[in-house]
Structure formats: C-alpha cells, structure tokens
Amino acid sequence: MAERFDRIWHNARLATMRADRPDLGEIEHGVIAARGGRIVYAGAQTDFPADADAADRIDCAGRWITPGLVDCHTHLVYGGNRAYEFELRLKGASYEEIARAGGGIVSTVAATRKASETELVGSALPRLDALIGEGVTTIEIKSGYGLDTETEMRQLAAVRSLGRQRPVAIRTSFLGAHALPPEAEGDKDRYIDLVCNEMLPAVAKAGLADAVDAFMEGIAFSGEDTVRVFETARRLGLPVKLHADQLSNLGGAALAAKFSALSADHLEHTDEAGAAAMAKAKTVAVLLPGAFYFIRETQKPPVEAFRKHGVSMALATDCNPGSSPLTSLLLAMNMGATLFRMNVAECLAGVTREGARALGVLHDTGTLEAGKWCDLAIWDIERPAELVYRIGFNPLQRRVWRGQ
Ligand code: DI6
Numbered sequence: 001m002a003e004r005f006d007r008i009w010h011n012a013r014l015a016t017m018r019a020d021r022p023d024l025g026e027i028e029h030g031v032i033a034a035r036g037g038r039i040v041y042a043g044a045q046t047d048f049p050a051d052a053d054a055a056d057r058i059d060c061a062g063r064w065i066t067p068g069l070v071d072c073h074t075h076l077v078y079g080g081n082r083a084y085e086f087e088l089r090l091k092g093a094s095y096e097e098i099a100r101a102g103g104g105i106v107s108t109v110a111a112t113r114k115a116s117e118t119e120l121v122g123s124a125l126p127r128l129d130a131l132i133g134e135g136v137t138t139i140e141i142k143s144g145y146g147l148d149t150e151t152e153m154r155q156l157a158a159v160r161s162l163g164r165q166r167p168v169a170i171r172t173s174f175l176g177a178h179a180l181p182p183e184a185e186g187d188k189d190r191y192i193d194l195v196c197n198e199m200l201p202a203v204a205k206a207g208l209a210d211a212v213d214a215f216m217e218g219i220a221f222s223g224e225d226t227v228r229v230f231e232t233a234r235r236l237g238l239p240v241k242l243h244a245d246q247l248s249n250l251g252g253a254a255l256a257a258k259f260s261a262l263s264a265d266h267l268e269h270t271d272e273a274g275a276a277a278m279a280k281a282k283t284v285a286v287l288l289p290g291a292f293y294f295i296r297e298t299q300k301p302p303v304e305a306f307r308k309h310g311v312s313m314a315l316a317t318d319c320n321p322g323s324s325p326l327t328s329l330l331l332a333m334n335m336g337a338t339l340f341r342m343n344v345a346e347c348l349a350g351v352t353r354e355g356a357r358a359l360g361v362l363h364d365t366g367t368l369e370a371g372k373w374c375d376l377a378i379w380d381i382e383r384p385a386e387l388v389y390r391i392g393f394n395p396l397q398r399r400v401w402r403g404q
C-alpha cells in the first residue's frame, strides 16, 4: 500500500543545511513529506515513492526551501524604547558613557517595571511578527529588564504567553545578571546573592527558564559574579550561555567554555585562546552584527580563528532597545557577510542549523531531515545567496511551522 502523508511539498529546490553534506546540502529536484508535524522525508524526488499519498500536495514551482529560521539571541520583550538615547548617541555620547551615566539598560528596566504582562506582550508582538514574517520558526527571548524577582518573572511569563499566541517555538533565557538595578546602590555582591538565592530558584521552580545567561562586561558583571550565577544554574540543572567579550576582553569566551556553555555571544574582543577553548567545549559562537553596527564597534569578532579551530558560528538579531533595535534576521545575515566577512553557507547555517545548536534544539529543528519538526521557509529566489545579498527585501513566499 502507498505510504500516506499529511502534506507533500514537491518540485522544490532544497537547502537542507545538513551537517553531513557540503555547503548548503542542496538538492536540485527535491521533495519534503510530513506527517504529524514532523518531516518524514526530505530528499531527491527520484528516491521518493511515486505512488505516495497525501491529503495535501503543494507544487513549489522550483522555489527554494530552507529550514525555518532560528533567531537564537534576542531581548524581544521590554517596556518603552531608547530612541532618545539614540539621539544622544548621534550627538556624540557612546553606548558605554550612557550606561555609566545611569541610562542604558536601567532606563529600559524602569519602563519594564511599569508595564503589565499584557502590555509587555502587546509591545513585543509586532517585533515577533516582523521576525515570523521573514520565516523565523524558533526564537530565543531573554529576561533581564526586570532585575527584581517579580518583574523578571513577569517578563518571562510574557515571553511564554507570546509562544501561545503565535505559531513559533520559543526558548527562554533568564538574564537576571544583566545590569545592576539602582536599588542595589552599587553593591554587586548583594545583587548576585539575590539573583542566586531568590530570583533564579523562583524562575526555575516556575519553569520559566530554559537556560541562564549573564552579561560579563566592565559595565556589568565580573567573571567571579558570572561563576556564581553559573554554579547556581548548574545546581538547578539549567544550561548556561554568556554575553562575552562584547566591549572588552575579560576572558568571557574561555569562562563560558569552562562551564560547557551552549553558546558565547557577541565575542568582538575574544582572542585566539578563547576561540580554542570554545572549540574544545563545543560552545557555539553567536555573532551579533546588529549590535556591532548600531554601537559603531570597530573590533570584529575573530571569525578566522573560529574557522581555524572549528568553532560553530551562529548569527542572531540581538533584538533589544539599546544596542540592536533589529527585527530582521535577513539583514543580520547581510551584516554577517558584509561586516564580518562570513560566507553565504556560514550565514545561512548561522540562522538555521547553528542557531538551533546554540539553543540545544538541533535534534528538533535547524535542518531539513527526517525526524525533525517540519519547520520550513519557502523563498521566491533563484539562488540561496539572494537571502544574504539583499538589504531590506523579504522574498519569503510561505512559512511552515510544524507542518502547518
Ligand atoms: N548586550 C547587549 O548588546 C544588550 N545586552 C547585553 O548584555 C544590550 C541591552 C540594552 O542596551 O538594553
């Protein structure tokens, strides 16, 4: 009897992004067949049974299909915005100067504390929709604009709520160690006590965090502070990741590797020893060209060292109100290529397979392979390089999440 599927996409060109195939793992005459939301077959038309049966058959007319995109680093949920600070920066103030003068992250904290869960969801939805409109099927969203237990939990509850309101997979990260709130009066030790003894246990108990992140930086937290947060995460059984070496080299990459972090992110100031440590620990390098561009950083992440040591590279928007008000993963790819000199295959892998790896969900999504969720982006393009090459143009024809 002919095998029966829920849906078949045929007459398609596939960029499978499979790690065991070279480049994009292209298949010129391809078929994808799905059942129960999962891919059952993704491969050549010639190897697919001609008598296969499906409730729904979609002729892709030679369009390209990639895995649904993965944005593996965002701060999508927050109150207010920082357009005023942007104006200050246009007058000459730097991102760090504004932060040190009491603006920056803590000004978004004030606005987030004032917002209800409904308001946080409402202001984040248009940003999420912009990303979904470009084919994003999995997104990571962090807390870190509450900096007290109640607001951090409200922010993460808003994130979970977004996942119920849109067809997208969401991974949350708790970023209590993002900045020092004003009421801490400069006492970092006491604040990290609060993060480790109260916030993180409460967030973990409520099931609100899939991972734990920290901002290790001169304007934020030290390596010692980070170690305390990571040790608490380890006790609670949560994986870690780190904002590392963004504005200065404090050895964040190596520290992330020491804790077998899923990813170390930013990494503009990471040195070769950091890259080597990450390779050994299989920690993914998440590169964020939107932040590099927006704060006019000039130090580029060591892409050549990552290649040399075999460090996986992902690309993400870092969507946040202060350093990267970016809601386009397509533009992040263009910036990865133009600013960081990543090639087309690296950019595409960065927003699919490697983004999934950075979130620990590669078993479920990120490539076109039997057994994974049927998360697809179908594009009106002639060659995959167009996805990286254009600036501000969206050729998405259709997006599929879990087979729908
Ligand atoms: N690094 C960043 O680029 C963002 N957070 C972080 O740790 C910036 C967040 C902000 O400025 O609001």
Ligand code: FE
Residues within 6 Å of the ligand: 073, 074, 075, 243, 318, 320
């Ligand atoms: Fe960030």
